[in-house]
Amino acid sequence: MARAARRRLLALCLLGSLTLLAATAAHAASPVWVLRGPNSTVYLAGSVHLLPTQDAVLPPAFERAYGSAAKVVMELDLGKLDPLEMAAWILEHGSLPAGTTLREVVGAPRYARVSAAASDLGLTPAVLDAQAPWVVSIELADLEFVRLGLDPQKGVEEQLVARARADGKPTAGLETLDEELGGLAGLAREDQVRLLDQTLDDLNQSADEMREVVGAWRRGDAPQLARLLAREYRTFPALYRQLVTARNQRWLPQIEALLREHADCMVVVGSLHLVGDGGLLELLRKDGYAPAQLN
Numbered sequence: 001m002a003r004a005a006r007r008r009l010l011a012l013c014l015l016g017s018l019t020l021l022a023a024t025a026a027h028a029a030s031p032v033w034v035l036r037g038p039n040s041t042v043y044l045a046g047s048v049h050l051l052p053t054q055d056a057v058l059p060p061a062f063e064r065a066y067g068s069a070a071k072v073v074m075e076l077d078l079g080k081l082d083p084l085e086m087a088a089w090i091l092e093h094g095s096l097p098a099g100t101t102l103r104e105v106v107g108a109p110r111y112a113r114v115s116a117a118a119s120d121l122g123l124t125p126a127v128l129d130a131q132a133p134w135v136v137s138i139e140l141a142d143l144e145f146v147r148l149g150l151d152p153q154k155g156v157e158e159q160l161v162a163r164a165r166a167d168g169k170p171t172a173g174l175e176t177l178d179e180e181l182g183g184l185a186g187l188a189r190e191d192q193v194r195l196l197d198q199t200l201d202d203l204n205q206s207a208d209e210m211r212e213v214v215g216a217w218r219r220g221d222a223p224q225l226a227r228l229l230a231r232e233y234r235t236f237p238a239l240y241r242q243l244v245t246a247r248n249q250r251w252l253p254q255i256e257a258l259l260r261e262h263a264d265c266m267v268v269v270g271s272l273h274l275v276g277d278g279g280l281l282e283l284l285r286k287d288g289y290a291p292a293q294l295n
Contacts, residue, residue: 030061031220031271033281033291037259043069044255044280044291046271047156048217050145055211056154059218061294069266072164073258075247076180077173079161089177093185094135102129102136106193113200114140121147121203133192134184137199144203157268174251174269183242191238198236217271220293245278252283259289 031046043065066072096105103111114136115125121143128136152158164171187195215221251269258265274281281291 030059030294031217032059032061032065032294033274034294035255035259035284035289035291037256037261037289039260039262040258041068041264042255042258043264043266043294044274045156045266045268046217046220046274047268048214049157049270050150050152050155052149052211052214053151053154054149055214056151056159058156058159062156062160064294065266066160066163068264069169070263071170071172071265072160073172073174073254073265073267074157074160075174075269076177077171078157079164079171080173081177086177086181089181090135093181094132096130096132102131102133105189106133106196110193110197110200114196117200117203132185133189133196134187137192137196138184140203141199160266160268174254174267175247179247179250183246187238187242191236194236195239244272248273248278248280248283252280252287255280255284256287256289 033044035042035044045062045065096102102114106114114128117140118125118128121140123139123143128139131139161171163169184192184195251273255267258267269280273279276282284291
């Protein structure tokens with residue numbers, strides 16, 4: 001249960017953060033930006049969270065940023081995450097009311113699609129019957145990512161946490177578990193169902209497309225990532241607000257506080273949080289900072 005819950009969180013991170021909207025540069029040098037503060041430097045890195053087992057080496061810019069940083073800050077501090085606590089949170093906030101079934105919530109035709117997708121992914125459909133639509137979305141996406149060869153243990157943050165532990169380097173998070181998952185749990189029921197539809201539509205992605213995504217991320221090729229991934233968010237503003245805009249607003253003062261500390265820091269967030277309208281780079285520029293891409 002605990003391991004499955006942690007994988008679901010990583011799937012959630014990918015749902016919320018793999019997408020990248022158009023950036024200002026046509027072809028970025030890397031997925032890492034440098035911010036100079038009055039007392040320190042912050043390396044702001046865009047992540048895809050999960051990576052294929054056979055292509056899990058981090059870009060050189062990540063190596064440079066990690067080597068220069070005295071601390072690594074992530075969306076959620078995976079170094080201190082208690083999987084049992086997360087499993088309990090999902091059980092409490094992601095279960096349907098007693099006596100309510102997923103079929104009743106989503107309707108028979110959609111439930112048939114869910115059942116077919118679950119069976120295709122090796123999951124007994126009945127396991128999902130008591131779960132809210134947003135949890136079912138994560139469960140199905142998680143299994144699809146595994147089928148595509150994405151390894152949670154080889155993800156960007158997981159690799160950095162393992163290195164930080166070995167090096168005795170501290171880690172921290174920009175938000176709590178309640179903030180990380182609360183956005184989805186707080187979606188209106190109709191938006192949860194729409195998220196489920198989006199997930200069902202996106203299943204069976206080709207391995208070739210996933211390789212394109214990872215390649216574009218490594219190059220910092222924002223327009224290519226936008227073409228591959230951004231279309232759903234443009235038509236789903238409620239999800240974008242919950243997963244991206246609101247969280248960026250919460251994170252901005254924390255990142256600016258890091259720039260006033262006396263030690264360099266690496267901040268790793270999903271790539272979608274960096275760019276586009278309301279992205280962290282735009283918000284930082286408005287506050288007078290000048291982020292520059294790390295070559």
